[in-house]
Amino acid sequence: MSSPLFDALVELLDRHQASYRLRHHPRSEFAQETAAILGVSGKQVAKAVLGVDPSDRPVLAVIPADRRVDWDRLSTVVGSAVKLASRDRTGQLTGLAAPGGLPPFGILFGCPTVVDPALGRHDTIACAAGTLTDSLVLSWEAYLAVAAATVAPITATESP
Secondary structure (H helix, E strand, O other): OOOHHHHHHHHHHHHOOOOEEEEEOOOOOOHHHHHHHHOOOHHHEEEEEEEEOOOOOEEEEEEEOOOOEOHHHHHHHHOOOOEEOOHHHHHHHHOOOOOOOOOOOHHHHOOOEEEOHHHHHOOEEEEEOOOOOEEEEEEHHHHHHHHOOEEOOOEOOOOO
């Protein structure tokens, strides 16, 4: 259902004239769980993870749902030490009260986005749409055009 974050995401996509499909589904707090619900591989679902640097400035890491952020690699890309943001800090920045639902667009939160290139191995990706019951599906190219993300390897290990 609608939320301020969902509405802001739809407005952002529409402003960029991005082609996307919204999918309403049962509640899901985890990207891998969402992948199963949507019937796609976790490699195709963008998991957004919020980090903060020593000055508490946020950075959004976007990776395939079947991977983990390598904080050292992300820190190298960003140019300062980045660590996982606390649940409270994530809530303050995003307005989300529970894990999950975080769209992979740092521009919505006034922060840079760094996306792992492994996500681009698929023509189409799925991601959270600002609620625990909505996802969107869009092309990799459309995602990059809207997200204005830095593309760099930031995952811990290569999946098989």
